[in-house]
Amino acid sequence: MKPQLIHDCATLRSLVQSLHRQGKTVGLCPTMGALHEGHLSLVRESLKRADVTVVSIFVNPTQFAPNEDFDKYPRTLEKDLELLETVNQGGNVVAFSPSAEEMYPSEFHTYVDVAGVAKPLEGAFRPIHFRGVATVVLKLFLMTQADFAFFGQKDFQQVQVIRQFVRDLNVPIEIVMCPIIREADGLARSSRNRYLDPDARQRALVLCQSLKIARGMLENGCRDRDLIREEIRKTIEIHPSHKIDYIAVVNPDTLLEQGPELTLPVAILLAVKIGETRLIDNILVG
Numbered sequence: 001m002k003p004q005l006i007h008d009c010a011t012l013r014s015l016v017q018s019l020h021r022q023g024k025t026v027g028l029c030p031t032m033g034a035l036h037e038g039h040l041s042l043v044r045e046s047l048k049r050a051d052v053t054v055v056s057i058f059v060n061p062t063q064f065a066p067n068e069d070f071d072k073y074p075r076t077l078e079k080d081l082e083l084l085e086t087v088n089q090g091g092n093v094v095a096f097s098p099s100a101e102e103m104y105p106s107e108f109h110t111y112v113d114v115a116g117v118a119k120p121l122e123g124a125f126r127p128i129h130f131r132g133v134a135t136v137v138l139k140l141f142l143m144t145q146a147d148f149a150f151f152g153q154k155d156f157q158q159v160q161v162i163r164q165f166v167r168d169l170n171v172p173i174e175i176v177m178c179p180i181i182r183e184a185d186g187l188a189r190s191s192r193n194r195y196l197d198p199d200a201r202q203r204a205l206v207l208c209q210s211l212k213i214a215r216g217m218l219e220n221g222c223r224d225r226d227l228i229r230e231e232i233r234k235t236i237e238i239h240p241s242h243k244i245d246y247i248a249v250v251n252p253d254t255l256l257e258q259g260p261e262l263t264l265p266v267a268i269l270l271a272v273k274i275g276e277t278r279l280i281d282n283i284l285v286g
């Protein structure tokens with residue numbers, strides 16, 4: 001069934017208010033569109049837990065720095081709606097695709113600025129990124145009055161940033177983290193994979209391959225942070241055009257770097273440029 005398509009906040013608000021009056025629950029899957037199996041896995045999980053699922057499709061300008069890919073980010077609304085149709089057997093999926101003016105009218109002056117978990121890693125390389133993410137996600141939480149929101153482990157730091165402001169601001173919502181969906185050869189699904197030419201697409205496997213090696217080392221009892229990081233580095237740097245932004249071996253709760261002798265649980269997060277395309281991936285062990 002085609003999902004209902006809403007473009008404005010007022011219509012969305014009156015829909016969710018009427019659902020709540022009927023005692024129905026609402027799940028929210030925030031996305032920037034260019035949907036793929038990773039996004040659909042969030043929608044499927046939401047459909048299991050909530051009566052109605054709102055999928056927001058919005059390329060959020062405030063989370064891109066001027067030198068980033070906001071302009072070239074893929075916008076494929078018609079195709080996204082067709083994909084949502086494949087999971088909307090019950091007719092309980094709503095697509096919310098607002099304009100930038102709808103989300104950020106002129107005279108918009110309020111931002112959510114998370115410290116702590118938002119500052120290292122992506123926060124260090126993309127200083128305004130999480131401010132934009134937290135702001136748009138809180139707006140979506142308020143607009144949809146959602147009971148649950150679904151995010152992918154693919155963006156693990158983002159999940160931790162959202163959990164942080166939900167706790168800090170007493171937002172009445174349950175955050176559900178869903179596993180990373182990968183291609184058959186291991187590459188994490190991402191809207192940005194379409195930037196990769198066939199050669200770069202093949203070389204991009206170094207992210208998941210290096211994480212697999214690290215997981216094997218940890219599972220075999222290795223606790224030597226620097227040894228694990230070195231193995232990852234060697235695997236990624238097999239090609240001179242691969243540029244590592246970070247290889248972080250951290251405590252998953254705080255995202256602070258672990259000491260030289262690791263204690264489980266461990267999160268390993270990577271950001272690597274494969275040519276012009278910046279990709280991220282991660283594993284959680286223990």
Ligand code: AMP
Pocket residue numbers: 030031032033037038039041042150151152153154155178179180181182188189190191
């Ligand atoms: P994006 O459209 O890239 O902002 O992603 C929207 C949501 O989909 C975020 O919660 C992402 O973590 C999630 N997501 C993106 N790719 C994947 C994937 N490969 N597996 C699971 N979740 C994903």
